[in-house]
Amino acid sequence: MSDAVITLNQLDVPKIRELISTGSSSCAFFHPKAILRQAALVDDGHARGLNHSARLEGVPVALSDNIDSIDMFSTIGSPLLEGRHPRWDASLVKRLRDDGAITFCKSKIAEFNLGQSPDISNPLDLERQVGLAAGAAAALVACGIVPVAVGTQSLGSIAESASYCGVVGFKPSSRLISQSGIFRASKTLEQVGIFSKTVEDAALLAEIVLGSDEQDPDTKGVLPRPLLAICKEEIPFKPNFVFLKTPDWVDMDPEAKEAIEALLEELADQITIIDLPEST
Structure with missing residues (x-):
């Protein structure tokens, strides 16, 4: 976005591809046919009454480029991995799909998710940065391309990027969300985080992807948590x-x-x- 903040749904496919190929968008990859296929499946399920419990039905979600999804490349921000096409979804992506979400695009990250976010303009001020490695995902939410995005952090980039872009950033405690299918720059420091416009949206998304996963032993014993209900409750005491x-x-x-x-x-x-x- 060089001169103005534009949402992808205001553009046709050739223009979107041009923005991505020239580096003018915080998207790394965008696959319109895959999006339409997902939307058709959601519509079909809705028509047949199969999606009555889907809380993210039709909601577009952006994924950081280190999170594998079968419908888009995952290059972890590196030209060394150009054309890398995952054979299966990361566990959290599968959970999002099972709840009706549509994987809309991949957000740019620094090479191997190390260091500052790629050169991306902040939607709030085009002369300013978007934060650390997860900054592009925060920018996608800030300018309205998607309502929610999933990224990772090892050095605080969820909180920093959210504050830079004026959105909600939520990083649950360590080991609550499966990292199967996610490239981690550090096994102990890398954690999944969520960007959204509201606290309720972040809580809902986290509630869906959080929990035990047999593909990630670190999540063993993690039980579901009613995060959305909790965030709607009155605070029982004043925090210090x-x-x-x-x-x-x-x-x-x-x-x-x-x-x-x-x-x-x-x-x-x-x-x-x-x-x-x-x-x-």
Whole structure:
């Protein structure tokens, strides 16, 4: 998106392919025939009354390029793996499909999901970045291409990219979501996260993909969780927070510092402020 924020559903297929091939979109891959096939299956299931329990019926979902799906290439952001076509879906992709979702596109990532996100404009300000490795997935949600996207993080890119792009970012605790069929830059640090426009959407998607998977021993014993119901409940108590002021606080951008100080004042009775010393 060079001059304006455009959603893919406003464009025809040749224009979408042009945007992707020239690097002007945060999509890495887009397969229109596969999308139409999925949509036809969803429509058929709906007509036959088979989708009565599908909570994501017809919802387009973007996947990070390190998450395998049988209908699109998964190159993990590397030219070394150009043309790599997975033979099966990642476990979480299968769960999304089983609940009626449509895999819409793959989002760009840094090569082997290491480092900064590829050169992609932030939909909120085209002169700014979208965050770390998962930034492209956050950008897809921010500009309305998809309502939800799934990415991964090892160094905090879900939270960072969500804040950069003004969307909800949710990274469940470690080992709650199967990583079978997902390339991990680090087996212990890499975790699945979700981007959406609302907390409820993130909770619903997480509720669907979360749980034990025999293909991933790390999820053994993980039970389903009613995340959507939980996030709609009243908070039973006021949460307390700790705010850590690092030595770099004095160098913070004045506008950012002013906004944070206003928040600290608003939540003064719930926040403990700790000044961290210089490292030695």
